[in-house]
Amino acid sequence: AERELKTEHLQDDAGGISRAADLLRSGALVSFPTETVYGLGANATDDRAVARIFEAKGRPHFNPLIVHLPSVDAVAEYAELSGVARDLALAFWPGPLTLVLPLKPDGPLSALVSAGLPTVAIRVPAHPLAQQLLEAAGVPVAAPSANPSGRISPSTAQHVLDGLSGRIEAVLDGGPCGVGLESTIVGLDPEPTLLRPGGLPVEALEAALGGPMATRGQDAAINAPGQLTSHYAPNARMRLNADTVAPGERLLGFGAVEATLNLSPSGDLVEAAANLFGYLHKLDADGEAPIAVSPIPDHGLGRAINDRLRRAAAPRD
Ligand code: TXA
Ligand code: MG
Structure with missing residues (x-):
């Protein structure tokens, strides 16, 4: 992709947060910190903004994205949260857990976010700056990790700038991410199933569920597209x-x-x-x-x- 934008490096203060929120609402791409990794955020109700995420990352396919919300209460507008999924949400949100939930029909999310699937991945991040940004933006924020497709995920604002400077409007700098690995993804079909191990240990989920969890193998490309090919790759062998x-x-x-x-x-x-x-x-x-x-x-x-x-x-x- 071309690098022609001037990427703003926003600081962790009231001015930085409100600028980042304004940019998100206006359809711009803003990278922001979560406790797992930096996300590449766009307004999840704006088709054009969501499409630009794929362009900026150089992602070859329209893989479904995670929607970031400020609270458990905000979920109902976009997805169905009930039963075991609700129990897990109440136990682990805010935190490094993503739940794949039934999409609310005729909801406001761009269809690109869920890549046409009847489900949507949702997460309530715990990072205080992410929380403040999501509150201030007032829109759901779709965000994959803020790295060019296939490259190592970013755990600092400098990593984001190294990979995406000139392709996104801004990065909100919250210092290094605390967990450093992407969120754990759980699907409900209808049994809770581990789709991607991540920042919330499986043992913690199993303790909350009171028993062992099913795991979807690496070959189940349909449920976690983009999980199969080489990823997070450094240049060296x-x-x-x-x-x-x-x-x-x-x-x-x-x-x-x-x-x-x-x-x-x-x-x-x-x-x-x-x-x-x-x-x-x-x-x-x-x-x-x-x-x-x-x-x-x-x-x-x-x-x-x-x-x-x-x-x-x-x-x-
Ligand atoms: O920690 C994280 O999860 C970070 C931060 C920014 O929140 N985000 C992140 O997003 O890692 P990404 O795009 O790199 O990974 C999202 C994964 C993809 O493998 C995608 O296939 C899967 O979530 N996913 C999204 N929606 C899905 C759905 N409806 N069904 C199954 N898998 C889904
Ligand atoms: Mg990623």
Whole structure:
């Protein structure tokens, strides 16, 4: 895509928030922080604004987008929230959980948001700046992660500018994201089903549900389009579960190892999640030498970390 706009770098203050809200209402693209990653936001009721998200990201397909709302109460205008879905919403919103809900027929959302599906993905983010922006904007905000398609997700405003400067009207700077991984996505069909591991550990969902949750496999492209191909990719080749480092390789470490960068020397998965995308961006900026990655335990946030690492290491087209 062309880079011709002058992207405003808005600060975390009343002026920045009201400017960002005005821009969103007027159909502009505004990146904003959530506790997971930075989103690339547009007014979800405005077809043209939503279409521009795909253009700015260079997304080849109209994958459905997540709609961001300021509160649980705001959901009823757009989607049906009942039963187990409502229980999960009350337990975990605001927070890093996205629920795929039945779309309210004849509602105000652009059809591009749900890519023609009868469902819509909804999330109430916990980040205070996201909350203030959504309140001030007064419109539902569709937002994928604010990175060019197929690239590493952004956990700082600078990552957003590196990837999208000149293609979006503004970025609202809230500093680094606390969680650092995208939200956990749960579908209800009608049993709660894990569609994407993310910032809310599956164990927390299962504790709330009182039992194990179904998982939709990686091959179910229909329910999570855009989940199959190489994603979150740095330029360098990546090798996972590396117990040893080959000559010329850089090590993205975890735990007590000598590493080029260590996600968490103490083996803390929360710290590792928060560092993951930032460290991938750093390794990307520092050359093309192949990257070996230490084994990461596959529980708690480790499940989402391993999911993102597998995509980063997947064969490229
Ligand atoms: O943390 C996050 O979730 C971030 C922040 C900005 O909220 N957003 C994000 O959006 O990661 P994105 O577009 O990168 O991922 C959204 C995922 C996609 O894989 C999409 O296929 C899935 O949600 N999705 C959206 N609507 C859906 C629907 N109706 N049914 C099934 N999957 C859906
Ligand atoms: Mg993304």
